[in-house]
Amino acid sequence: MASLLGRPARAARERMSSLVAAPAPGRVDDMLRALSRRWPVRELCAAPPGSGLRPVLGDYGPPLVGHVLHSSRFGTDFARERHDRIGPVSWIGAFGTRIVNVSGPEATQVVFINRDKAFSQEGWAFLIDRFFHRGLMLLDFDEHHTHRLIMQQAFTRDRLAGYVRQFGPTVRSAVPTWRVDGPVRLYWALKGLTLDVATKVFMALDRAPEADRINRAFVATVRAATALVRHPLPGTRWRAGVRGRRLLESYFAGGLAGRQAGHGDDLFTALCHASTPEGERFTGRDVVNHMIFLMMAAHDTSTIASTAAAYYLARYPEWQERAREESLALGEDVPDIAALDRLRTLDLVIRESLRLVAPVPSVMRKTVKATDVLGYYLPAGTLVAAQPSVNHFDPGCWTRPDAFDPERFADHRREDRNHRYAWVPFGGGAHKCIGMHFGVLEVKAILHEMLRCYRWSVAERYRVRWDHTSLPVPVDGLPVRLVPR
Known part of the structure; x- marks a missing residue:
């Protein structure tokens, strides 16, 4: 818990100051800490004896709805807090089931490259097949x-x-x-x-x-x-x-x-x-x-x-x-x-x-056979949500990751090349x-x-807040003032 109160807490304050409209200082940070303490962390399931693999840790969240409302409210910040506190592989409850979150460049690479063909697109089917049946994704x-x-x-x-x-x-x-x-x-x-x-x-x-x-x-x-x-x-x-x-x-x-x-x-x-x-x-x-x-x-x-x-x-x-x-x-x-x-x-x-605002912050998969991600055991039939938007703020890849700094993509810097999966707004792999x-x-x-x-401009103290109910949408529609040239 000490790590939650230290670096991740300071990081949460910094990132929410740029992405949330007019919060009181530390308010969002306090919310995330409160959510983190409310439900005890436990194992998704035991790893096979003698496998040397670790169990995935996490919590379901509130009864029935799980962490759906928290994820909708806090978006990438919610995923970042769990990455900082629990690690690159953790699980949450949502939509009446358990979903394993995978974040960080190394873990994302395992899922997207999918060398042993353990991860299928059935994860997307769980959410959207009724409406986008047999689309390419x-x-x-x-x-x-x-x-x-x-x-x-x-x-x-x-x-x-x-x-x-x-x-x-x-x-x-x-x-x-x-x-x-x-x-x-x-x-x-x-x-x-x-x-x-x-x-x-x-x-x-x-x-x-x-x-x-x-x-x-x-x-x-x-x-x-x-x-x-x-x-x-x-x-x-x-x-x-x-x-x-x-x-x-x-x-x-x-x-x-x-x-x-x-x-x-x-x-x-x-x-x-x-x-x-x-x-x-x-x-x-x-x-x-x-x-x-x-x-x-x-x-x-x-x-x-x-x-x-x-x-x-x-x-x-x-x-x-x-x-x-x-x-x-x-x-x-x-x-x-x-x-x-x-x-x-x-x-x-x-x-x-x-x-800073990945249009598709989570990418769904489902395991068709038992596998592991960075040594964490995932049984067959596990819903997996890769969280590439978390990678976009990895301090190991990006300088001042919460700052708006387009020059980081200029030829003389190219911070996106620090890892193949540091910047993945369009997904990766096949x-x-x-x-x-x-x-x-x-x-x-x-x-x-x-x-x-x-x-065009926004009000001086205005900071957009994104609703993550489906894909990121500004809750107020993003009011701007246009001045003709």
Whole structure:
């Protein structure tokens, strides 16, 4: 317990000062200490006699709900406190079961590399299969490898260049319309824009009642994945998610024949025609499942990344001005992929923002056989949550890890190279995000247009607080003031 009251306690104060809105000094630290003391630490299960392995320690938390509410409130800080106190492998209770948390670069590497194929994607199925059934992230081993090879044909450099040409005009026309007569809840403005980009690039739909209906269905499915009530009772998020999934299946199934016969530049058409050199292709059912998953993955993560980057640019106006200078140097044309690649300052800012606010802070797995992580015994059937966002604050990899410092990614420093799994906002191993380059290009395009149109700021004492109920979302929508240039 002494370690909890020493270095981790000081670290908690530092990190919460930058990530939580207006807490009283030490208040959040006191909350985390109180949570840590309330439930006794015990073994998940005994290690096999003579194995030399250690049991995983942890606690369930409050009856029934476990640590779900604590994780939702404190997010990465909750995971960091447990890493500091219990170690890189510990367990918690959540959603009526036990989940092993794995954190730190070394432990994360074991799970992501998965040399003995002990970790399957069934961990994701536990949370989201009802809504994102057989999406690429939920497939395993040989089947995942085949589907990924096919899908890569939709994310080649030429395809990405085409997507940039499609969404560039959408972004340019939307950003100047934001209100300037009062604070803007920037998260919601960005979410609407990224949904428009996704429906335009993925489905060749312009803003219309049909697009609005599809977007609402996606929002419902994402929110349902972490619902506490996991049955379709009236008025619940789960039921809304079930209905959203049905609508999406009906929409994409209805559009299959036209896309299979067409030759458009949208992702839906690309998936219908993608194939490996050996001629392997997706079935119509595969295309529907992958489209539903990709639409979710694309717009949610891009919204979070662009929101976080815009927040830090608001708090650190010297970085905003530096990035604006590069954007203005591109001229008046809507930037193509080569022009976006030249925005080096935005590269640094986006990488640092992804470090501080990982859009997907936890990555789920399930053991299909008994295994170990750094000498801790995990029996078959164990749900595992790798916590790569904890790695983003490892003092062994990062200098002043709680500070906003984009220069840490510059060529003369490259702190992200201190360990292969020090910086993993896109996951790692065989399941590394297939759309990460698309996502970064989209975020850069949005920030570029914001820099051309506005200067923006937050209140002097304002600090964003993130809600981690599903993926990180600013609890107040991130109010910013936009001033036209």
